[in-house]
Amino acid sequence: MITIDKVSKHYGNFQVLTDCSTHVNKGEVVVVCGPSGSGKSTLIKCVNGLEPFQQGDIHVNGTSVGAAKTNLSKLRAHVGMVFQHFELFPHMTIRDNLTLAQVKVLKRDKDEAAEKGLYFLDRVGLKAHAHKFPGQLSGGQQQRVAIARALAMDPICMLFDEPTSALDPEMINEVLDVMTELAQEGMTMMCVTHEMGFAKRVAHRVIFMDHGKIVEDDSKEAFFANPRSERAQQFLAKILQH
């Protein structure tokens, strides 16, 4: 579904990603973790072309992200993305947030889009809030709406960029529950997250990054039981103490 092939990226002299290669199969859940500044967010943004890269290529469902002739908007329409800071559109109601791209990008008619949007809003447990504005919802609720907004586009895979990092601890679980449910339904997912509990329960594979390189890329069992690199051992020791 997603193939990342020797991707490198630099800003001027600063190397952000070095020779990253991995893949995500259909129906697979891959968690990307690593210390801050390791390039994991940059890597996931390269997957739908939000960040350009200089070398290598990424294919999503057979379409090259790096090729100049690729229509990135078309590609992105079917790759759902959820951001750290939710990024709902504050001047629109929840309902309009859910329907905007369906109408403008997929050319669905308004009623159809609303029906679809409300279906997914119901699935994340927020149907009663359709008429509200994002600023009137809690962080956890906003993030669930953001997930519903992505799902309403019928994505072939979902990218999560630290979806729970900006949330209060008590709201993290309501978002992780939605993500777990999605994973169980067989959605292809690539998640940048520090939630190791989520990784242990849901992920099939774990990728560990450090200094712009993919250091480990292994099944979750192997990763948690026996990380090969010293850096990953240190990381896990620190993060799992709590």
Place this chain on the structure above:
Amino acid sequence: MEYQWNWGVFLLPSAVNDGTYLDWMIAGLQTTLLLSLSAWVIALLLGAVVGVLRTVPHRGLSGVATAYVEMFRNIPLLVQLFFWYFVLPELLPTAAGDAFKALNPIAQQFIAAMVCLGFFTSARVAEQVRSGINALPRGQKNAGLALGLTLPQTYRHVMLPMAFRLVVPPLTSEFLNVFKNSAVCSTIGLLELAAQGRQLVDYTAQPYESFVAVTVAYLMINVVVMLLMRKVEGLVRVPGYLGGK
């Protein structure tokens, strides 16, 4: 010698017998309003376009927009006015220049003043629009693009609605400035409010009454603009966001 106050001066018939002096003031007020409002429309439209271009990821376009802004906001308004009125008609292709000069003088003055004030203010509006766009969280643009919207669609539906809301207060100042700057246009002979005030002094030797009246008229315009913009602010307020409810 004591100054002879005479508020009745406004009701006297004018020296050239075209109504009262009050009619002069009202005519001036109308010209100021018409000039400023039409210049504001130009400024908003051009300013929005140029402000957006300054933020697009295209070096040529943003360079042209930057040059535009720097040119129009760094040359004194008075110099720009003389350029539009005296110089540009000579630089235009002969046919266009002649067509302009064939218009009646008042129309010539009005068009030059309107275009001048519109372009000058558009550079300032562009800067406000740009600052509004840059003040948005970076993720908003990415969120729009990630949903498959094109960059123009993302500007149109995601970024600009919020950017304009953010800059309503500074745009209010610019809107007020247009009315005040329009007084400069009296220098090319356009009989707007300030010019009528001066003319009244020449004909009646009652400078205090004349300029008190002019001052009050500008003040009234500004109060109306402020109330109007406060209304706009209220209308576009986003619930749960930035002082919204």
